[in-house]
Amino acid sequence: MRIAIDAMGGDNAPDEIIAGVMESVEHLDKDDELILVGSEEIIEERLRSLKLRKGAVTIVHAPDVIGMDEVPIETLRKKPKSSIAVLSKLAKRGQTDAVISAGNTGACVAAFQMRMRNLPGVNRPGIAVVFPTPEGPVVICDVGANIACKPINLYQYAVMASLYSKHLLGIDNPRVGLMSIGAEDAKGNEVVKKTRELMKSDSNMNFVGNIEGRDIFEGTCDVVTCEGFVGNVILKLTEGLVDGLFKAIKYELIEEKPQLAMEFKPVVTRIYKKYDYNTYGGAPLLGVNGTALICHGSSQSRTIKNAILASKEFHTEKINDKIIECLSGTCVRTTD
Amino acid sequence: MRIAIDAMGGDNAPDEIIAGVMESVEHLDKDDELILVGSEEIIEERLRSLKLRKGAVTIVHAPDVIGMDEVPIETLRKKPKSSIAVLSKLAKRGQTDAVISAGNTGACVAAFQMRMRNLPGVNRPGIAVVFPTPEGPVVICDVGANIACKPINLYQYAVMASLYSKHLLGIDNPRVGLMSIGAEDAKGNEVVKKTRELMKSDSNMNFVGNIEGRDIFEGTCDVVTCEGFVGNVILKLTEGLVDGLFKAIKYELIEEKPQLAMEFKPVVTRIYKKYDYNTYGGAPLLGVNGTALICHGSSQSRTIKNAILASKEFHTEKINDKIIECLSGTCVRTTD
Numbered sequence: 241m242r243i244a245i246d247a248m249g250g251d252n253a254p255d256e257i258i259a260g261v262m263e264s265v266e267h268l269d270k271d272d273e274l275i276l277v278g279s280e281e282i283i284e285e286r287l288r289s290l291k292l293r294k295g296a297v298t299i300v301h302a303p304d305v306i307g308m309d310e311v312p313i314e315t316l317r318k319k320p321k322s323s324i325a326v327l328s329k330l331a332k333r334g335q336t337d338a339v340i341s342a343g344n345t346g347a348c349v350a351a352f353q354m355r356m357r358n359l360p361g362v363n364r365p366g367i368a369v370v371f372p373t374p375e376g377p378v379v380i381c382d383v384g385a386n387i388a389c390k391p392i393n394l395y396q397y398a399v400m401a402s403l404y405s406k407h408l409l410g411i412d413n414p415r416v417g418l419m420s421i422g423a424e425d426a427k428g429n430e431v432v433k434k435t436r437e438l439m440k441s442d443s444n445m446n447f448v449g450n451i452e453g454r455d456i457f458e459g460t461c462d463v464v465t466c467e468g469f470v471g472n473v474i475l476k477l478t479e480g481l482v483d484g485l486f487k488a489i490k491y492e493l494i495e496e497k498p499q500l501a502m503e504f505k506p507v508v509t510r511i512y513k514k515y516d517y518n519t520y521g522g523a524p525l526l527g528v529n530g531t532a533l534i535c536h537g538s539s540q541s542r543t544i545k546n547a548i549l550a551s552k553e554f555h556t557e558k559i560n561d562k563i564i565e566c567l568s569g570t571c572v573r574t575t576d
Numbered sequence: 577m578r579i580a581i582d583a584m585g586g587d588n589a590p591d592e593i594i595a596g597v598m599e600s601v602e603h604l605d606k607d608d609e610l611i612l613v614g615s616e617e618i619i620e621e622r623l624r625s626l627k628l629r630k631g632a633v634t635i636v637h638a639p640d641v642i643g644m645d646e647v648p649i650e651t652l653r654k655k656p657k658s659s660i661a662v663l664s665k666l667a668k669r670g671q672t673d674a675v676i677s678a679g680n681t682g683a684c685v686a687a688f689q690m691r692m693r694n695l696p697g698v699n700r701p702g703i704a705v706v707f708p709t710p711e712g713p714v715v716i717c718d719v720g721a722n723i724a725c726k727p728i729n730l731y732q733y734a735v736m737a738s739l740y741s742k743h744l745l746g747i748d749n750p751r752v753g754l755m756s757i758g759a760e761d762a763k764g765n766e767v768v769k770k771t772r773e774l775m776k777s778d779s780n781m782n783f784v785g786n787i788e789g790r791d792i793f794e795g796t797c798d799v800v801t802c803e804g805f806v807g808n809v810i811l812k813l814t815e816g817l818v819d820g821l822f823k824a825i826k827y828e829l830i831e832e833k834p835q836l837a838m839e840f841k842p843v844v845t846r847i848y849k850k851y852d853y854n855t856y857g858g859a860p861l862l863g864v865n866g867t868a869l870i871c872h873g874s875s876q877s878r879t880i881k882n883a884i885l886a887s888k889e890f891h892t893e894k895i896n897d898k899i900i901e902c903l904s905g906t907c908v909r910t911t912d
Contacts, residue, residue: 311762313655346758360757374824384757387765421720422682426647429723429805453809454816469765470809477810480790481817485847488710489825492846500839507836510828511821570820 241269243551244336245544247278248305248323249343252535254278257342258286259414260544265296267549274548275336277302278323302326305343308537312346316354324348328355331530338551340522342535342544349385349525350536356528359560360565365527366397366468367534368404369475372515374461379405379414380524383471391434391458394418398439398465400526402446405462407552407557417451417461419470424450425544431467438572521547525553527563531555577605579887580672581880583614584641584659585679586873590614593678595620596880601632603885605892611672613638614659616622638662641679643907644873646681652690656798660684664691667866676858678880679869685721685861692864695896699726701863702733702813703870704740705811711795715741715750717862719807727770730754731908734775734801736862736899738782741798743893744886749784753787753797760786767803774908856884857883860890863899867891 245261248253261274276283280301280369304322306315316325323344328351329361330336339356341348342402345367353365381397383387398416409454418435420428425436429451439447453474456464466474486508493501522533522541531554533547581597583590597610604610614618616637642651652661660679664687666672677684677691681703690702702718717733718725734752741750754771756764761772763786775783780824784797789810792800802810822844829837857879858869867890869883 309760311760346763361647374820382641387757401775421723421805421812424645424647427682452816453811453813454819456813457816457820468759470806473806473810474756475789475811477789477792480788480793481814482821483790484793485818485821488847488851489843491710492843492850496843496846497590497839500836500843503833503836504840507825507828509830511824514828515824533727554774569886 241337241552241555242273242275242336243338243340243548244275244277244300244327244330245548246323246341246343247276248302249341250535250539251308252539253342254282254286256539256541257544258283258290259541260539261297261548263541263545264548266291267545268552272552273298275300275330277327277330279303295356300326300330308344308349310344310347312344312350316347316351320508324351325542328352331356331532337555338531338533339411340535340544340547342537342539342550345384345534347531352525352528352532356530356532358527359529360564362396362527362563364393364396365525366393366400367523368401368526369523370409370517370520371456371478372517372519373457373459375457376411376457376462377409378462378464379409380456380464380466380471381476382466382468383475383523386466387467387469389431389467391438392572394431394435394465394467395438395442396527396567397567398445398463399570400462401465401541403559403562403566404524406528407559407562408553411462413446414462415446415448415460416465416467417455418447418502418504419464419466420450420452422452423448436466442570442572518543519546521545521550529560530561577674577722577888577891578609578611578664578672579674579676579884580611580613580636580666581865581884582659582663582677582679583612584638586871586875587644588874588876588903589678590618590622591626592875593879594619594626595877595881596875597633597884600884601883604888608888609634611636611666613663614637615665618867636662636666642683644680646680646683648680648686652683652687660687664688667868669694673891674867674869676869676871676880676883678858678873679876681720681870688861688868689862692868694863694867695865696900698732698863698899700732701861702729702731702736703859704737704862705859706745706853706856707792707814708849708853708855709793709795711793712747712798712801713745714798715745716792716800716802716807716810717851718802718804719811719859720804721861723803723805725767725803727774728908730767730771730801730803731774731778732863732903734781734799735902735906737799737801739902740862740893741862743895743898744889747798749782750798751782751784751796752793752799752801753784755800755802756786756788758786758788767810771801778905778906778908781822807835811877854879855882857881857886865896867896
């Protein structure tokens with residue numbers, strides 16, 4: 241399998257990206273190929289300074305970089321030789337089986353959608369993120385690819401994320417929740433209400449009904465479908481709140497008894513390790529015709545390593561074939 | 577001042593409500609009047625069993641109760657003698673200066689809007705909740721009154737929540753953030769983009785631009801304006817995540833060293849006390865022509881006591897006059 245990685249994407253590029261790629265090598269099969277996309281000069285220089293053998297990877301030159309804060313579509317047009325643009329073209333031409341980037345999320349979504357196209361039957365791709373919770377991993381889709389969701393999109397996110405949960409996280413018959421503002425049927429906006437009807441009409445889906453924000457952490461469901469705007473707020477709020485709470489705890493520990501703060505450290509380490517999103521590597525863009533993973537901008541080498549392994553599993557488990565099969569078998573066809 | 581409280585609303589009604597009302601008495605002025613709305617029989621019986629003097633309060637009989645999970649508007653119509661319906665009618669007839677309920681939020685919003693009407697210049701009322709954060713209190717509006725927001729609504733929530741932050745939380749020139757999925761101008765859905773223009777056109781507003789979920793806890797702003805659906809998810813996610821994280825910490829503490837779990841207890845108490853939303857009592861429904869506070873369904877006596885004191889402050893500080901003045905002085909007039 242050929243896996244192409246954006247060497248220039250993310251806050252820690254290219255060093256952490258290249259390091260992650262190298263760390264992944266020993267976990268891959270002999271005939272797997274790794275392709276680093278980015279400035280040839282920079283990549284080669286870093287490989288030398290990191291004392292890494294170049295032999296393990298192929299470099300595809302892409303002289304430009306899309307900044308993390310640049311406007312996605314506009315910049316993609318202006319920078320056709322950016323690493324994200326080149327990455328997506330490799331996928332389009334069938335020169336790679338998977339693409340991975342920790343770069344500008346909006347640019348990744350736009351480029352991958354445009355070049356890879358959608359899987360047959362899929363109306364709009366969505367980004368699926370795994371939330372590690374005390375009750376098990378919860379897949380939330382979408383977290384930012386589609387901020388003008390129609391009911392059919394929300395329904396399809398539920399189908400795709402369920403297949404991901406089942407085949408990659410090993411959850412049998414995943415329970416699906418529809419993010420709303422109350423558990424009752426009547427709660428939610430018009431899109432949620434219509435989606436609810438679509439979900440109910442699919443007898444293959446293990447739909448548990450509307451859920452609220454707090455349910456994500458309470459073991460109510462294994463899959464959450466929501467609009468990209470809401471999912472993005474959920475994702476970033478969770479990051480900020482966890483960080484903020486640990487800061488507050490540290491402060492109070494020191495106030496209470498400084499020794500206690502020291503003793504608490506291994507507990508924090510345990511928790512960050514146990515609930516570490518880096519374990520899952522990256523978030524798949526579900527619904528594109530290929531394997532595309534988008535990683536957190538602050539990805540470290542192990543995030544990238546895990547993303548590479550996750551892309552291999554996604555590809556090997558033929559998740560996309562299962563999505564096509566499942567969507568072609570469902571009676572839900574509305575384009576509302 | 578006359579303050580009417582729904583004796584039957586919330587998970588702990590009527591006991592905690594009645595206890596909270598009684599606790600508030602010593603903090604009020606002699607000419608303040610407290611009105612308990614609910615079943616006369618039940619309230620009198622509880623006052624007796626709680627060994628409380630009836631003299632301090634007036635009872636207005638309302639034989640019905642709207643359940644926490646009942647469909648708001650439909651149930652309001654079916655139960656015109658429910659405590660929430662009667663409460664809102666007292667406000668309409670000018671028989672009370674403030675209304676407070678920990679009951680069905682949707683029913684409160686519907687009843688208060690319908691009976692109290694909007695303040696001149698306000699298009700739609702919004703619920704404002706104070707989030708206690710390590711960087712100070714952040715007011716988020718709306719958290720569920722309006723799930724089909726127009727830009728003018730989001731703009732007005734920012735204006736009203738700023739006045740609340742300034743005059744009730746003592747924050748000088750509160751910084752306002754617009755909840756979106758990225759800080760850049762181009763990020764966000766159409767409603768957010770249009771709202772951004774309205775915010776920028778108001779030179780009196782201390783608008784800091786788009787914010788992301790994580791910014792709530794990072795001291796970026798004092799006021800957040802967002803759509804009710806998003807705000808409600810934020811509110812409930814925060815509750816669930818904090819509870820979940822403390823559970824996870826407890827588990828790991830016990831795994832690490834059971835003694836540590838004991839020592840950690842006062843720290844948890846400190847944090848819950850410091851970041852206690854009960855301090856703020858209830859969430860004002862900003863924009864209605866009167867003082868209306870909606871409390872958490874799980875309100876305890878001190879929540880109710882604090883809500884009563886908060887309603888008095890809201891009324892005394894003439895927040896509504898300031899809202900009218902501010903909105904009449906702004907050039908933002910679109911009804912898009």
